[in-house]
Amino acid sequence: MELSAGASAGLFAISILAGVLGSLAGVGGGLIVIPVLTVIYGVDIHLAIGASIVSVIATSSGAAVAYVRDGLSNLRIGMVLELATTLGAVVGAVVAGSVPAAPLETILGVVLVGTAAAQVLRLTDSGAPGSREPNVWADRLRLTGSYTGVGGVRRDYVAQRLPVGMALMGFAGAISGLLGIGSGALKVLALDTAMRLPMKVSTATSNFMIGVTAAASAGIYLGRGDIDVRIAAPVALGILAGALAGARILPRLRDRVVRVAFIPVLAVIGGEMLIRGLGVNL
Amino acid sequence: MNGLPFQRLLARVLLVGVLVSAALIAAGFFGSLVVGWRGSLLGATPLDETITDFGNLGADLLVLRPLAIAQLGILVLIGTPVVRVMVTVVEFFQERDAIYTAITAAVLAILLTSLFVIR
Numbered sequence: 001m002e003l004s005a006g007a008s009a010g011l012f013a014i015s016i017l018a019g020v021l022g023s024l025a026g027v028g029g030g031l032i033v034i035p036v037l038t039v040i041y042g043v044d045i046h047l048a049i050g051a052s053i054v055s056v057i058a059t060s061s062g063a064a065v066a067y068v069r070d071g072l073s074n075l076r077i078g079m080v081l082e083l084a085t086t087l088g089a090v091v092g093a094v095v096a097g098s099v100p101a102a103p104l105e106t107i108l109g110v111v112l113v114g115t116a117a118a119q120v121l122r123l124t125d126s127g128a129p130g131s132r133e134p135n136v137w138a139d140r141l142r143l144t145g146s147y148t149g150v151g152g153v154r155r156d157y158v159a160q161r162l163p164v165g166m167a168l169m170g171f172a173g174a175i176s177g178l179l180g181i182g183s184g185a186l187k188v189l190a191l192d193t194a195m196r197l198p199m200k201v202s203t204a205t206s207n208f209m210i211g212v213t214a215a216a217s218a219g220i221y222l223g224r225g226d227i228d229v230r231i232a233a234p235v236a237l238g239i240l241a242g243a244l245a246g247a248r249i250l251p252r253l254r255d256r257v258v259r260v261a262f263i264p265v266l267a268v269i270g271g272e273m274l275i276r277g278l279g280v281n282l
Numbered sequence: 283m284n285g286l287p288f289q290r291l292l293a294r295v296l297l298v299g300v301l302v303s304a305a306l307i308a309a310g311f312f313g314s315l316v317v318g319w320r321g322s323l324l325g326a327t328p329l330d331e332t333i334t335d336f337g338n339l340g341a342d343l344l345v346l347r348p349l350a351i352a353q354l355g356i357l358v359l360i361g362t363p364v365v366r367v368m369v370t371v372v373e374f375f376q377e378r379d380a381i382y383t384a385i386t387a388a389v390l391a392i393l394l395t396s397l398f399v400i401r
Contacts, residue, residue: 005315012311057359058304061296069293071286079370079386086392094400141381211296212389215363219397222336222360230319233311233352236359240304 003230011041012234019059019242024250025262026119028182028210029239030056031112035269038105039276043231045101049180050226053218055239056182060210062240063247072204074145077159077197084166085187085213088173093217096178097224106277108179112270115185119263130157130198137162147201157198165195169209177217182210288373295369299362303355310352319349364393 003011015033022029030052037048067073096104135158138144143159159165168190176183184206191202221227274280313323320329323346336357342350367390374382 008311008315054356054359057363058300061359061362062300065293065297065300068289068296071289073289075289075292075370076382079382079389082367082389083385083392086389086396090392090396090400093396211363212367212393215360216393216396218360219393220400222356223397223400225335227356229310229349229352229356230314232356233307233314236356237304237307237311240300 007041008230008234011037011231012238014040015055015235015238016242016245017238019055019239019244020246020249021242021262021265022239023243023246025266026122027115027266028056028059028184029243030179030181031108031115031266032269033235033239034108034180035112035273037231037235038101039272045104046096046226047228047231049096049104050221050228051180051232051235053180053214053221054227054232055236056176056180056214057211057218058236058240059243060182060184060207060214062244064204064208064211067204067207070204072147072200073208074143074159074197074201074205075208076141077143077145077191077195078205078208080141080143080162081165081169081190082209082212084169085173085176085209086216088170088175089177089213089216090220092174092177092179093220094177095174096180097220097226099178102277102279104179104277105273107175109270109272109274109277111175111179111181111183112266112273116263116266116270118185118189119266120260130155130192130201131160131196132156132158133160134158135160145201147198149198149200155198157196157201160196161194165190168194173213173216176210176213177220180217180221182214184210292366292369295366296362299358299365303359303362306355306358307352308355310348310350310355313346313348313351317348319352320347322347360397364390364397367393 014036018033019029022032034048034052037043038045138158146154146156149155172183172186187206188202191197191206192199317323326345336353339350339353367386371386371390374386
């Protein structure tokens with residue numbers, strides 16, 4: 001496809017919006033920009049995914065800078081789990097190459113609706129302090145750490161159920177590779193629900209892992225010719241700029257209820273994708 | 283292990299990678315608005331080859347094609363997490379931490395395979 005300068009600039013503008021909306025709703029911009037590219041711009045979904053995966057690396061690496069510098073990301077836990085996410089991502093990216101648009105749209109719809117539901121549940125989560133129970137895997141691989149919790153109190157934590165975490169991370173990686181998204185919601189689910197890590201550490205470690213996971217599938221998309229710079233450049237720049245802006249707006253939205261307003265948008269876009277993917281005629 | 287100095291180094295790798303790639307992608311994007319993706323900021327003949335090919339990067343960079351500048355930016359971006367993992371391998375190796383040297387080296391091997399082997 002040949003894009004005019006106007007269409008290119010429009011792509012950039014719409015990606016900024018996707019980045020802002022994504023960061024306010026607590027998800028990456030990819031989940032939003034892929035439907036926008038396919039529905040509004042008529043971009044082939046494989047190229048939309050290729051553009052999205054590039055933006056995922058940009059936003060997660062950008063956000064990880066602060067988390068890593070402050071020592072909130074647990075590097076050991078992240079690296080062990082990256083074994084599973086990168087393998088999953090490779091499988092997902094290879095499979096995506098031979099899956100037609102409709103099934104990809106359907107899966108994206110399911111992920112969007114599921115993410116919206118997960119975000120609603122997270123709004124009511126008080127942020128559990130994490131488990132400290134010793135166990136074989138944590139002991140063998142030293143999957144422990146500490147962080148500064150509420151009121152400046154130093155809290156220790158011990159990762160639980162590594163095998164369950166690895167399995168969930170493999171799945172998260174596969175979804176990331178298949179759809180070109182960060183699948184941060186699935187990663188956080190594995191870290192805090194399955195492995196019982198403190199919420200702050202889960203978020204920071206998940207972010208740290210997303211870039212490496214995305215790089216594993218991006219290489220495959222690039223080799224296949226699915227990264228078209230005419231789309232990927234404005235999308236990646238726009239989402240990065242939008243996410244940075246969103247991160248500045250977010251602290252001002254003190255009331256969590258404000259964030260609820262953005263979550264239904266995810267569900268609506270997800271419904272739209274499901275309708276397209278399943279070929280339902282309304 | 284992995285004290286704050288090391289974490290600061292990792293943070294710097296990520297920051298430099300994102301900044302350099304964003305600058306290159308932005309230069310390519312804004313250049314494309316002026317001369318088109320296949321044109322050249324130095325006035326060389328426009329390309330007619332496939333636009334998703336990253337193969338001829340060197341020559342196209344010399345004539346400042348927006349396409350090639352943005353492609354280089356995307357390569358730097360994809361390379362950033364790879365460099366981050368490389369730095370981690372070296373750190374664990376220097377700490378003589380055999381298990382974690384092996385784990386991080388395995389992650390690096392998966393990344394390099396995905397970049398250069400699988401199509």
